[in-house]
Amino acid sequence: MATLSIKGVRKSFGSVEVLHNIDLELEDGGFLVLLGPSGCGKSTLLSIIAGLEPSSGGDVVIGERTVNDIHPKDRNIAMVFQSYALYPTMSVRRNIGFGLEMRRVDTSSREDAIGRAADLLQISHLLDRKPGQLSGGQRQRVAMGRAIVRNPDLFLFDEPLSNLDAKLRVEMRTEIKRLHDRLGTSVVYVTHDQVEAMTLGTKVAVMKGGVIQQLADPQTIYEQPANMFVAGFIGSPTMNFLNGTLENQDGKLVLHHGEETLELSGVAKGASAYVGKKVVAGIRPETFSKGAGPSALTGIVDVVEPTGPDTMVVLDVGGQMISARLGSRERPHPGEPMTLSVDTTALNLFDPETGDRI
Amino acid sequence: MTSNPQSIMASSRPLSTWDRINPARYIGELSETRFWMYLLLLPSALLIMGVVIYPTLYGFQLSFREMRLNRPDLGTDWVLLKHYQRMLSDQIFWISLRNTAVWVTAAVTIEFSVGLIAALALNRNLPGTKVLAVFILLPFFLPNVVAGHMWALMLDPRLGVINDLLVKVGLLGGYKAWFADPSTAMAAAIIVEAWHSFPFFTLLLLAGLKGIPTDLYKAADIDGAGSISQLRLITLPMLKTVIAAAVILRVIGLVNSPDLLLILTSGGPGRSTQVLSLYAFQTAYKDFNFGYAGALSVIMFILLMMFAWVYVRLSKVNQD
Amino acid sequence: MAVARSRSKLVLDIGSYVVLIFLAFICIAPIVWTFLTSIKLEEDIVTRNMIYIPTRITFEHYVNLWNQSGYPVLVVNSLITTSVTVLICMLTGTIAAYSFSRFHFRGRTQLMLAYLIVRMFPAVLMIVPLFIVMRQVGLLDSSIGLAIAYTSFLLPLFVWMLKGFFDAAPKELESAARIDGTTRLGAMFRIVIPIARNGLLATAVFVGIAAWNEYLFALMLTTSQGSRTWPVGLQLMVGEFQLPWGMLAAGGIISILPVIVLFAFVQRAMVAGITAGAVKG
Numbered sequence: 040m041a042t043l044s045i046k047g048v049r050k051s052f053g054s055v056e057v058l059h060n061i062d063l064e065l066e067d068g069g070f071l072v073l074l075g076p077s078g079c080g081k082s083t084l085l086s087i088i089a090g091l092e093p094s095s096g097g098d099v100v101i102g103e104r105t106v107n108d109i110h111p112k113d114r115n116i117a118m119v120f121q122s123y124a125l126y127p128t129m130s131v132r133r134n135i136g137f138g139l140e141m142r143r144v145d146t147s148s149r150e151d152a153i154g155r156a157a158d159l160l161q162i163s164h165l166l167d168r169k170p171g172q173l174s175g176g177q178r179q180r181v182a183m184g185r186a187i188v189r190n191p192d193l194f195l196f197d198e199p200l201s202n203l204d205a206k207l208r209v210e211m212r213t214e215i216k217r218l219h220d221r222l223g224t225s226v227v228y229v230t231h232d233q234v235e236a237m238t239l240g241t242k243v244a245v246m247k248g249g250v251i252q253q254l255a256d257p258q259t260i261y262e263q264p265a266n267m268f269v270a271g272f273i274g275s276p277t278m279n280f281l282n283g284t285l286e287n288q289d290g291k292l293v294l295h296h297g298e299e300t301l302e303l304s305g306v307a308k309g310a311s312a313y314v315g316k317k318v319v320a321g322i323r324p325e326t327f328s329k330g331a332g333p334s335a336l337t338g339i340v341d342v343v344e345p346t347g348p349d350t351m352v353v354l355d356v357g358g359q360m361i362s363a364r365l366g367s368r369e370r371p372h373p374g375e376p377m378t379l380s381v382d383t384t385a386l387n388l389f390d391p392e393t394g395d396r397i
Numbered sequence: 398m399t400s401n402p403q404s405i406m407a408s409s410r411p412l413s414t415w416d417r418i419n420p421a422r423y424i425g426e427l428s429e430t431r432f433w434m435y436l437l438l439l440p441s442a443l444l445i446m447g448v449v450i451y452p453t454l455y456g457f458q459l460s461f462r463e464m465r466l467n468r469p470d471l472g473t474d475w476v477l478l479k480h481y482q483r484m485l486s487d488q489i490f491w492i493s494l495r496n497t498a499v500w501v502t503a504a505v506t507i508e509f510s511v512g513l514i515a516a517l518a519l520n521r522n523l524p525g526t527k528v529l530a531v532f533i534l535l536p537f538f539l540p541n542v543v544a545g546h547m548w549a550l551m552l553d554p555r556l557g558v559i560n561d562l563l564v565k566v567g568l569l570g571g572y573k574a575w576f577a578d579p580s581t582a583m584a585a586a587i588i589v590e591a592w593h594s595f596p597f598f599t600l601l602l603l604a605g606l607k608g609i610p611t612d613l614y615k616a617a618d619i620d621g622a623g624s625i626s627q628l629r630l631i632t633l634p635m636l637k638t639v640i641a642a643a644v645i646l647r648v649i650g651l652v653n654s655p656d657l658l659l660i661l662t663s664g665g666p667g668r669s670t671q672v673l674s675l676y677a678f679q680t681a682y683k684d685f686n687f688g689y690a691g692a693l694s695v696i697m698f699i700l701l702m703m704f705a706w707v708y709v710r711l712s713k714v715n716q717d
Numbered sequence: 718m719a720v721a722r723s724r725s726k727l728v729l730d731i732g733s734y735v736v737l738i739f740l741a742f743i744c745i746a747p748i749v750w751t752f753l754t755s756i757k758l759e760e761d762i763v764t765r766n767m768i769y770i771p772t773r774i775t776f777e778h779y780v781n782l783w784n785q786s787g788y789p790v791l792v793v794n795s796l797i798t799t800s801v802t803v804l805i806c807m808l809t810g811t812i813a814a815y816s817f818s819r820f821h822f823r824g825r826t827q828l829m830l831a832y833l834i835v836r837m838f839p840a841v842l843m844i845v846p847l848f849i850v851m852r853q854v855g856l857l858d859s860s861i862g863l864a865i866a867y868t869s870f871l872l873p874l875f876v877w878m879l880k881g882f883f884d885a886a887p888k889e890l891e892s893a894a895r896i897d898g899t900t901r902l903g904a905m906f907r908i909v910i911p912i913a914r915n916g917l918l919a920t921a922v923f924v925g926i927a928a929w930n931e932y933l934f935a936l937m938l939t940t941s942q943g944s945r946t947w948p949v950g951l952q953l954m955v956g957e958f959q960l961p962w963g964m965l966a967a968g969g970i971i972s973i974l975p976v977i978v979l980f981a982f983v984q985r986a987m988v989a990g991i992t993a994g995a996v997k998g
Contacts, residue, residue, distance in 0.1 A: 091892045110429060112898040124889035128911045141898030185897070197889075421902070428902035437816035438828065440809035441872055448847065448869040449835045455846035515740050518733035526733070531984055532741040535748075538980050540930030542948040543969040547747040550754060550962055558750055561767040592743065600988060624729060653839045656932050660952060677841040682937055687845045694842035701837060 041102030041192040041225060042067045043088070048097035050083055050249075057083055058249045061097070065242065070219055070226045072240035074233060076272070080249040081229045082197060088227060089195050090114050101193055112141070117186035118195040121202060123178045125170035125185075132166040135184045142189075156188040159218075176207045183215075187222065196228040200235065212238060233273050237261065245269045263387065267394040270321045270387060276351065276362045281320040282391070285313045294320055297357040302333040303383050309397045310388055318397065321387040324351070327363035332380030336361060340371045354379065459691035466685035480692035489668060489676060490693070497672040499583065500590075500658075501651045505644060507591040512598025512643075517632075519599070520606040537596035545660035548589040552576065576662055579669035586661050586670055593657065594650070598643055605639030606632070641712040645705055652701050673697045748973070755779070755966035762962050778963035779971070788968060790942055791950035794860055795929055798946055801864035802871060802928040803921050809868075810875040811917065815905055817876065818883035819891065832873045843869055844937050851938060858940045866934050871924045878923065881989075882916025883909065919986035922979050929976065947972050 043065040050058040058080045065071045073081040086092040088099055090111035098105050106114050117138070125134050132153055133140070139149045157163040160180045170178060179199065186194055199215070200208045216239055219226055230236055236243050237257045244254045245268075253265035264270035270278045283296035292310060294301040301320070303310070310318075338356035345351075350369045354361045354377060363379055371377050388397040427433065463476050484490045519530050536544065551559045554574035563569035575585040609632065617627050633640075655675035658664065664671035664679065674697060681690035754762055755778050757771045782788045817829055847866050848857065856862030886909050894904035910917065932948040939945045951968045954961060980987070 086892075089892070089896060091895065110900075111892075111895045116896060118893065118896050120889040120893060122887050122889050124887060124893035126890065126894070126908055126912075128908075137894075138897035141903075185893075425900035425902040428900045428905075433901055434816045434820035434822045434825075437812040441813035441876060442828075444805070444809055444865075444868055444872060445832070445835060448865060449838060449843065449873075452843040452846035452850065452869070453838050455849070456842040459845060511740070514736055518736045521730065521733050523730060523733055526737055529737045529741045531981065532745050533737070534984070534988065535977065535980065536744050538926055538930075538976055539748075539973055540932065540948055540976070542930075542932050542951055543751075543973050544747075546951070546965050546969055547751045550966065551747060551750060553960075553962075556763055556767075556962070558767060558769075592747070596744075624725065649837050653837075653841070654933065655841070659936075660932070674839065674841055677839075678844070678933070678937075681841065681845050681848075687849070690841065690845055694839045694845075697839050698837075698842060701839070705837070 042100075043071070043193060043225060043227065044098075044100045045084075045088070046098045046100070048084070048087060048099065049095045050080070050087060050092070051095050056095075056249060058087075058094075061249075061251060063244060063251070063254065065225055065227065068223045068225055070228065070239055070241045072236040072243045073227065073229045073246060074231065074236040074240075074243055074272075075246035076231060079246040081246050084246075085195055085197055085227060085229045088193075089116055089118055115189075115192045116195055117189050117191040117193075118197065119179075119182045119186050119199045121198040123170075123182040123199075123202075125178055125181055127170050129169075130166065131162065131168055131170065131173070131181050131184075134170065134181060135166075135188050138185065138189045152188050153184075156184040159187070159221075160184050175203050176211065179203060179207075179211055180214075183218065187218070187224075191224065194224055194226045196226065196230075198230055199228075200230070201232070215239060233275070237273075245272060247272075262385070263396065264321070265396055267319065267321070267389045270389070270396075274323060276324050276364070278387075279322045279324065279361045280389075281322060281356075281359065281361070283318060283320060285310065285316060285318045285388070287311075287314050294318070296320075296336075296359075299336050299356065301336070301381060301383065303386065303388075304334075313388070313390070313397060317391050319389040319391050321389060322361075322381055323385060324362045324364040326382040326385045327361075327365065327379040328382070329365060329369055329377070330380050331378050334383045335378050335380040337376060337378045340373050340375045340377050343371060343373060345370070352377070456691045457695060459687055460695045462688050464687040464691075466687065468685075476688070480689045481696075483689065484692060484696065489671060490673075492668045493671045493673045493676040496583070496668075496670065497652065497674075500587065500670075500672050501648055503587045504590045504594070504651055505647055507587065508595040508647065509598050509640075509644065511591065511595040513602055515595070515599040516602035516606055517628075519603055533599060534596045536593050537600070539593070541593070541656040542660055544589065544593045545657055548585075548592070549576070549661060552585060577666055579666050582662055582666060582669050586658055589661060590651070590657055594647065597647060601639055601643040602636060605636045609635045637712060641709065645708060648704060648708075649701060652697060751966045752970050754962060755970050757963065759963055778967035782964050782967045782971070786950070786954060786964065786968075787942060788947070788950065788971075791945060791947040792971075794939075794944055795946040795948075797860040798863050798867070798935075798944075799925050799928040801861055802867045803925045805864060805868050806872050806875040806924050807917075807921060810872050811879060811910070812905075814876045814879035814883055815909065818880045819888065819905075819909075829877075832876055835873050836870060840870070840933055844934060847934075848937055857938060858944050860944045863935060863938050863944060863946070864928070866938055867928050867931060871927055874927075875920055875924050879913070879916060879920045882913045882920065885916070886912045915983075915986050919983045919989075922983045923987050926976050926979060929972075 043063070045061055045063040048058060048061040049056065061084060063071070073084060075081050083092065087094045088101075090099075090106065090109060094107070098107060100106070101114060101116070125131075126137065129137065135156060136149045136153045139152060144152070153166070154163070157166055160183060162177065162180045162184060165173060165177060165181070170181065173181065182199070196215070200211055203211060212235055219239075228235075228239060237260075240257050242254065243257050243260050245252045245260060245265075247268055253260055253269045255263075255265075260269060261273055264273060264278075267280065271280070281294070281296050281301075283294040283301070286293050286295060288300075292303040292314070294303055336354070336356050338354040338361065340352060341355045341360065342353040343350060344353075345367065348367055350365045350367055352363045352365055352369070352371060354363060361379075389395065390397055427436065460480055461475055461477055462473055463471050463479075464473050465471055515533055519526055519533070551557050552575045554560070554572055554577065557572065557575075560569065560572040563573075564571065573581070575581050613631050613635075614627060617631055622630065653674055655672065655678050658670055658672060658675050659678065662670040664675050673693060677690045677693035677697065680686050680693060753769075753771060756774050756776065757768065758773050758775050758777075761768045761771055761773065813832075817825065817832075847869070851857040851862045851866070856865065890908050890912070891901070891904040894908045895901065899907060930948065931946070932952070935946045935949045936952075939949060947968070951965065951972065954965060954968070
């Protein structure tokens with residue numbers, strides 16, 4: 040178990056810089072999720088932490104050691120890959136024990152360690168099979184077995200669930216969380232799936248274009264996204280972005296959007312500096328509720344999508360589509376006018392120029 | 398986990414003496430350096446330099462020199478463009494050039510057509526056709542020498558089974574000496590070559606066909622396109638790169654290797670089956686005139702390069 | 718509509734069978750005919766009335782070939798040359814294919830292209846200088862020299878074909894192995910090469926068949942019984958005797974037997990490899 044800190048790490052391929060000055064800290068026993076769309080550099084960063092790729096600058100520190108020039112095998116890390124990367128020619132037993140075998144651990148302690156890991160992951164009955172004979176979920180377990188058997192300082196996961204079907208993915212997500220709670224080893228976990236990030240991470244780093252957009256705990260990321268990219272990337276359906284002008288009306292801040300006016304209360308302090316200027320209001324779909332109020336939007340119902348527990352409504356507000364998550368009882372009909380009030384305490388304002396949160 | 402890292406590390410064995418002197422360990426350490434990928438390439442690159450690049454360059458400079466193994470009195474002086482000038486007035490060179498064009502064009506056309514038909518039929522994955530595929534691909538793996546002899550036997554003017562069959566069905570009045578008649582020798586040789594190498598096209602085109610998503614055909618079915626339009630509008634355009642690669646590789650093979658003609662006809666009768674590669678080889682092998690043989694090969698190589706360049710250009714233009 | 722479509726499908730299916738059976742027949746017939754000739758009596762081969770199915774069977778052509786023509790020596794020479802060729806390709810080509818498949822480095826594309834383009838060089842252009850060089854270093858008329866000459870066109874082929882097989886093994890495997898504690902060398906030999914062993918076998922067989930079959934280089938670079946390979950020897954029989962068809966047929970059958978057996982044996986993997994290499998190239 041160890042802390043991880045990344046200081047000013049850069050990476051470029053030729054003239055293309057794919058990671059710009061990355062700084063990260065992970066506490067001992069923490070679970071850091073690197074989240075972002077494909078091509079954002081998250082996997083490259085993971086490879087650099089693992090030592091599979093050299094960085095172009097900066098330091099990677101695991102525990103007390105700066106590991107920049109240390110071979111992956113000597114970093115005392117373990118990794119689970121997207122394709123699992125099980126050795127197809129070896130039995131499950133040998134796959135799990137291969138790392139110990141390479142470290143010249145004697146056979147009996149190796150067998151003990153394999154047995155314990157297999158018990159923990161409930162794959163003891165599969166030990167003599169070849170990876171080709173296993174299902175996707177079983178392979179995933181073997182890959183995790185291979186990682187935990189060595190008792191590493193740090194686990195690295197590279198999109199480990201993306202090759203599984205939806206049901207199994209949820210199951211294995213719970214399993215990973217359980218393992219982390221039990222073993223207490225620090226984890227760095229790469230994914231493009233925001234649900235995985237929110238459920239697993241103690242800390243989430245949202246990345247885009249080789250830059251960390253925001254590094255915070257999942258709740259903060261969700262409620263106070265640092266910028267419009269983070270706000271739009273997290274949450275499903277995505278956050279509504281409403282363009283408008285901020286004005287001071289009778290001592291209250293209001294947002295004008297077309298003919299609509301939203302009264303803002305409980306909005307960030309910095310907002311007053313933007314009075315008279317254009318801003319973007321970010322409104323999460325679930326902060327709408329049916330009915331009028333001081334902050335409300337009226338539009339024509341465009342699409343209604345019942346999902347079971349909720350009903351999603353797309354509302355046409357003066358040409359801009361707004362999606363709202365309402366209770367399952369609500370069944371408006373397309374074409375009807377509808378008024379939704381907004382919980383403005385959960386509303387975020389963004390600077391339209393920079394995209395940053397105000 | 399109940400055990401801690403120390404317990405596992407404690408049970409690791411220390412390095413033995415053998416481990417210290419084990420050469421694999423040093424190569425292993427070498428494999429972690431930045432030069433590893435180049436080191437892996439080094440042996441093969443050196444070998445190719447030695448047996449391909451050096452001889453080819455040597456061959457180029459030979460084409461500007463006098464070198465006759467059976468006439469050491471002539472020396473090995475530089476003769477500049479003498480060989481190339483000689484070529485201009487060399488009747489056999491021009492005949493060979495024309496024959497090469499006929500040989501390559503006819504063979505590639507037949508091989509491609511038959512290869513495509515076989516590939517299309519095999520791609521239907523009908524039951525039992527897997528075995529037929531093995532038979533159909535087999536000729537490509539047979540040696541030129543044996544392929545040549547098999548057909549020479551079947552086309553023999555006295556005991557050839559093909560003559561016998563053709564006479565029996567009435568297509569031929571009497572046995573014919575196919576390879577001894579200047580008007581049929583080239584055609585007969587092309588048939589043998591086509592038999593030997595059409596499976597190459599089948600092989601590549603079949604792989605290309607497997608890469609075409611079946612959804613395209615389903616969509617075309619629904620749109621009402623018939624088999625012919627599907628072939629013209631989906632199959633052939635999707636196969637374009639494979640076809641280009643296959644044609645280039647086969648043309649290279651046909652231009653460069655004189656083997657089959659050497660075995661079947663040695664260029665005869667007369668000069669009716671003399672092609673460039675064969676002429677160059679015989680100039681070297683029979684006349685030991687290495688300088689002139691080199692010049693002929695250089696011209697052949699340049700023509701081939703020009704063909705490849707134009708062909709790639711044209712197929713790219715078509716794609717746009 | 719549906720009826721018309723299924724009818725046209727039926728027509729195409731029948732057409733496919735007809736075409737494939739016809740082509741398979743064309744492909745096999747010369748081999749069968751050669752085999753039949755090889756077991757006919759001499760007077761049944763040279764006869765006024767064509768004998769299609771021999772009524773009398775003899776193995777005298779095989780016996781004569783083996784005892785009189787020095788064929789065993791030719792076969793042994795060919796075996797040595799072929800083995801050495803395959804060995805050189807395996808030793809130098811495997812690691813080269815691995816390097817191309819696994820690493821991205823400066824000049825990789827150009828180098829791979831170079832390995833492809835050398836196949837365009839005319840054999841005749843290389844044969845003459847190879848003859849001169851081999852004579853200088855004393856490798857002319859030797860199995861080793863001939864095998865080295867064969868690598869000029871077979872090594873690039875070997876590298877390209879094997880690269881296709883290596884490409885099929887996920888790159889993450891090496892990463893996993895290196896984290897598990899191997900060096901890059903260990904990952905290559907313990908993990909990736911074992912996975913690609915079928916491909917390696919198929920590639921080796923393909924190169925072996927090509928070396929076994931080769932005629933032109935052998936004709937130019939061997940001059941005596943000491944290193945002459947069977948294709949050259951078989952072709953020389955044509956001149957030595959008056960077209961001894963029975964013996965030629967017997968020689969042909971014996972020589973292609975290993976090819977047919979090996980082809981049948983690794984056919985699927987080999988076909989996959991040739992097409993992968995060629996299509997990508």
